[in-house]
Amino acid sequence: MTSTFASTNASPLTNRAMNLAYWLTQNARRLPQLPALIWGDEVWNWQEFDARVSALSAALAKRGVVKGSTLLVHSKNSNEMFESMFAAFRLGAIWVPTNFRSVPDDLVYMASVASSKVFLCQTDFADYADSVCAADPQTDVLWLRGSAPVPAGDRPTVADLIAQNLGVQFPNTAVQTDSPCWFLFTSGTTGKPKAAVLTHGQLACVITNHLADLLPGTTSDDGSLVVAPLSHGAGVHQLNMVVRGAKTVLMPSEKFTAEEAFALIERYRLSNMFTVPTILKMLVEDPSVDRYDHSSLRQVIYAGAPMYEADQKYALAKLGPVLVQYYGLGEVTGNITVLPAYDHVGADGQVERPGTCGFERTGMQVSIQDDEGRELAYGETGEVCVIGPAVFAGYYNNPEANAKSFRNGWFRTGDIGHMDAQGYLYLTGRASDMYISGGSNIYPREIEEKILLHGDVTEVAVLGIPDAQWGEVGVAVCVLKPGAQLDAAALQDWLSSKVPRYKMPKHIFFWDELPKSGYGKVPKRMVKDELAKRGVAVTLAELQPAAV
Template sequence: MGFVITNHLCDLMPGTTQADASIVVAPLSHGAGIHQLVNTARSVKTIMPRSAGFNGDEIWSLIERWSVTNVFTVPTIVNLLIDDEAVDTYDRSSLRYIIYAGAPMYREDQKRALKKLGPVLVQYFGLGEVTGNITVLPPSLHAAEDGPDVKVGTCGFERTAMQVSIQNEKGGMVKSGETGEIAVCGPAVFAGYYNNDEANAKAFRNGWFLTGDLGHLDDEGFLFITGRASDMYISGGSNVYPREIEEKILQHPAVDEVAIVGVPDPKWGEVGIAVCTANTAIDADALLAWMDGKVSRYKMPKTVQFWPELPKSAYGKITKKLIKAQLVEQGVIPSAQKDTAS
């Protein structure tokens, strides 16, 4: 934990001192709890909102009152904060670091946040098993506009003293740009799952911890996450990674959120279903027509559904397991698939 705290201070919020202030806007049972230990190590004051749930006006008013400098949160809560009208009511000039993790942040959401808040976003990729320490994308590498030098979709480079590799199914290192499983080693990696030899045998290989996430490294060592291995589906013999398609769909101005899941199909083996929330009326045919030409034909979702909201975990992450469960209830997925949904 001493290493983790030092690592967070080096990579996520350098220059933090007792003059800083932090506000809690995410459950302390997860990464936010680690973040508060980091603040405590530097005698940073922590502000706890009174509201039991999200209250944008309260959060922004406390940021002004206490001159809050750092926040740990997840992309869903970042979106709620910038969409709340109170964001323009209170002074937020003290903010230096809004650190987000726990789920990928879609590019369109990044742009909105940067245009509203300025260069304060810090992304990190990590898991509980490595106490949040894998990669970092600092404020200087977040860009509000796309350009030839902007690495769209990256979650950053290796954290201090941590190592990342992309491996094939046999444990071999794949070439730059090739997709494989993301593996990590270093001082933040846990010793193993308690009293669970079977889980440890699956999680560790040749000294590397296997994250279960898929991705690739570019020539400069920046990591790009394709998605969870369990999210990938095979359509017509080709691997389909939903995140790439979700990024495209979110570029449509009517779409607020989207999750794509693979479901059985008698012809193609599996096909994708896109489940969206929308801010204005749009039908499935119109969205699919708009998508035509933006992704390869085999990657196109077969159908689109619009729901009032997408199910989320207590930590604010869209939960595809619950989406699949609802599709089972609708009869879209055979009930036998329910137990294997992930």
């Protein structure tokens, strides 16, 4: 694939980069018998893990995967899903993982954007494979193991392909600093999912930064519990463990329970985890927090959503001074600001800096800018813009989105905030109408378009309102066509097959009309104001987030 989305001024003599899969080569050589990955009762040491990745690489190469190819992966967390990441890296190919909660239509769209010819699909999602193949019958489907049996037919399993190629020493393909290795699908600020291009050089910088700013002192004696999908932030976090030769422990199933999480932390003496405030709140409020030894934890890293000050204080009381917050985006790969453990609690035991998401990460620069791109003074509110080596290479094959997202070399996050005189960043809103629920970005336009497919709905506005458990939840306000009869339960039932559960509006209301501006538009602010007038979310709105 030609790297047309990014340019580099690096000399051809210095642009060669380490292939990220070389981390496995190092660990297999230096730490062969130490555990690399644990899932349920299964344990793979570094020598075994590296050998399996080589075997999968060899099998994929035989099926036409080469440097620059894209490898589409749709799966819940599993050993084979994690192995597929490094097989793609080793081949110089591009790993294209998707959110397993996506609906089939979204997956088909992402497959078309990435132009993937090989699709690794977990057996739990056989209907998704049917949808992708209906759109492109030439798609080569390989089954990843899941809880469902292997579907009938002659499509091979990844397990069989690995077994057939064990013993093959597959070399790490030569790559450059700007060689793409991961398409991380994100909607950015609006619209359909876009493929943010992560490269070997960029991710090497990101992981170095993570180890310095988030996980200092990590060694091969450490370990991490995975409680979020490896397809996004958790996958980036686990690369930190791979670099240090530390163990990664997967939850036994997709169903999260605090009891299992604490049992695994105690059993394997795990030192860190990456999560979102929603899950962190569930963990510390569960009675199991007092039944298990979690004293091995040094860093509980949270990101992706607001966390209320009361929840911060409670988590600190239960876990100790281990909380580390970061603010980032997929496009900047979680690499904008950090609020380390020592900045969470002051000498009086109170939350030290309520409302801040921390200071600039090592090597990164934040600028608060106005609509014209002028930098604003401390305390003034504007758009958060960022430069630094952790910024992605751009959106794949999407010049329009790139033009909107970059200005004078700065990446425009779409978030609104201000910086104080000490350099701490405070987010106060978003340039778009996006809201964050349970750590997931929700884009109202996407849901509105789905709802408007219902024959009884003529207008709709979807927005987020504060929620003590999820950070924010979705509200849909609908206007029905004359004479139509529809209630909230019926609309949610109809919508359930078209929108993933985590994107489903929690509240649906039916009004005679939506408030409109003088230009005939429906500003979300006016809808929120009308909701408040009608008594909706009045108490929720009084809950002020401590940090975002």
